Amino acid sequence: MVSVSVLGLAALAVGPLVAANAIPERSAGLTTSLRAVRNSHAASHVHARGLSRYGRAIPEGLASLVRRGDVDGSTVTTYDAATGEWAVIAAFGTPPQELPILLDTGSWDCSQSEKSGLPANISLYEPQDSITARLLKGYTFDIIYGNGDQETSGDIEASGDVFLDVLTLGGITAPSQAVESIVNYTSGFAELGATGIVGMALKKNNTVKPVKQNTFFDNIKDKLSLPVLVADLYLEAESHYDFGYINRSLIDEPLTWTPVNTSDSQQGWWSITVDGYEVGSDGLYVESPFASIVDTGTLQNLFPSEIVSAYYAQVPTAVNSTEYDAFVFPCNETLPDFSLTISGKKFTIPGSLLNVGVVTGDTCMGNIQVIPPATNGGLPQPNACIGASFMLQHLFVFDLGALHIGIAEKSYIENTTFVDL
Numbered sequence: 001m002v003s004v005s006v007l008g009l010a011a012l013a014v015g016p017l018v019a020a021n022a023i024p025e026r027s028a029g030l031t032t033s034l035r036a037v038r039n040s041h042a043a044s045h046v047h048a049r050g051l052s053r054y055g056r057a058i059p060e061g062l063a064s065l066v067r068r069g070d071v072d073g074s075t076v077t078t079y080d081a082a083t084g085e086w087a088v089i090a091a092f093g094t095p096p097q098e099l100p101i102l103l104d105t106g107s108w109d110c111s112q113s114e115k116s117g118l119p120a121n122i123s124l125y126e127p128q129d130s131i132t133a134r135l136l137k138g139y140t141f142d143i144i145y146g147n148g149d150q151e152t153s154g155d156i157e158a159s160g161d162v163f164l165d166v167l168t169l170g171g172i173t174a175p176s177q178a179v180e181s182i183v184n185y186t187s188g189f190a191e192l193g194a195t196g197i198v199g200m201a202l203k204k205n206n207t208v209k210p211v212k213q214n215t216f217f218d219n220i221k222d223k224l225s226l227p228v229l230v231a232d233l234y235l236e237a238e239s240h241y242d243f244g245y246i247n248r249s250l251i252d253e254p255l256t257w258t259p260v261n262t263s264d265s266q267q268g269w270w271s272i273t274v275d276g277y278e279v280g281s282d283g284l285y286v287e288s289p290f291a292s293i294v295d296t297g298t299l300q301n302l303f304p305s306e307i308v309s310a311y312y313a314q315v316p317t318a319v320n321s322t323e324y325d326a327f328v329f330p331c332n333e334t335l336p337d338f339s340l341t342i343s344g345k346k347f348t349i350p351g352s353l354l355n356v357g358v359v360t361g362d363t364c365m366g367n368i369q370v371i372p373p374a375t376n377g378g379l380p381q382p383n384a385c386i387g388a389s390f391m392l393q394h395l396f397v398f399d400l401g402a403l404h405i406g407i408a409e410k411s412y413i414e415n416t417t418f419v420d421l
Helices: 043-053 060-068 187-192 216-223 305-312 388-392
Strands: 003-006 030-038 086-092 097-104 110-113 134-145 156-169 172-185 196-199 228-232 239-243 256-259 271-279 286-295 301-303 319-321 326-330 338-342 345-349 355-360 363-366 368-370 385-387 394-399 404-409
Touching: 030 097, 086 239, 134 172, 172 216, 256 271, 271 305, 286 305, 301 305, 305 368, 326 355, 326 368, 345 388, 345 404, 363 368, 385 388, 388 394
Parallel strands: 097 196, 110 172, 286 385, 301 368
Antiparallel strands: 003 030, 030 086, 030 239, 086 097, 086 156, 110 196, 134 156, 156 172, 228 239, 228 394, 256 404, 271 286, 271 338, 301 385, 319 326, 326 363, 338 345, 355 363, 394 404
16 A cells, blocks of 8 residues: 655664765655555566667567567466556656556656557556646657667667656655656567656656656655665565655664766766675685666566676576577576675575576576677666565665665565476
């Protein structure tokens, strides 16, 4: 259930954080907790979105699975009502149009489908039905996932008009939010069934022209008790996104804080520095610092090829499939754990969560894959991506005030997997 309250800092119990990393106090402000519902997809859909989102054409073998919507003999819905993995309800305009959207820390755009011709179960934003919608004349946007060439199979591009309208999430309202209304799109966009995104990344890379627009997070941060977004995600238990407060009952340890990278190549992302990694519970720690974004809009974990190769070197049956542009293996394979060290603290995702799902027959796909290489054109390219599946074991706090991220292992750890074996 969504709740809205006004709290002083004393009620937030933010715990024994190191003073240098503590969030600045505020006397009062808004908080809300949004219930998030997981939108379960087949592995082919998850990986196809991940490839396209980070600049890679979808190989034909994978594209054919997405187009058919047929995996392991069962039919899955190619066009789901909510985009991505965990959807929340947002209210656009006046009277409010309630639409399922993805809170996406890997995007800086607030984009909604308007164009007719998409499948009927995609919810559309109707600016003409909102008395508060105001067209920004001369303003446009162009979101490109892929290499920027519309002739490349699997590329996703969407563009259209920009409106200012009321946007409310969990009772917290941005009265003049830039809403990018999608009018034109490529076939790759339609195939992946994208519906709506409310971007939670930093506004530097917002695609609106001629003047970049604030994100929803930017527009509400001064109203919040704390300028934070908290991701508390599960496969089966009730998931939430919280604004304005940190629920300390969800964790038994202090948050480990790490600053957001501000180098030119990483600005715009929630990008942090990873110190190193470890494969297996008794594996050798490899100190190899790299930058990685933290992205609630991508399920898989995408890393440089040398890290991914090191992981699957410990999985004898794994094959790097050119057909699917992914590492695959028999579904009954037991996978090793994988750990990242961040600000000196080790965080682990168990091997049981690293089988993301069936591709076809008894072949499954890994939840760790190679991040596509940078291409010319399209969106800026991250070096790596810590995806939403890493958040199943850990609470993630995105602090827009101090520009740092807090991470802690959750008190409650689900005993569940993506694949029932």
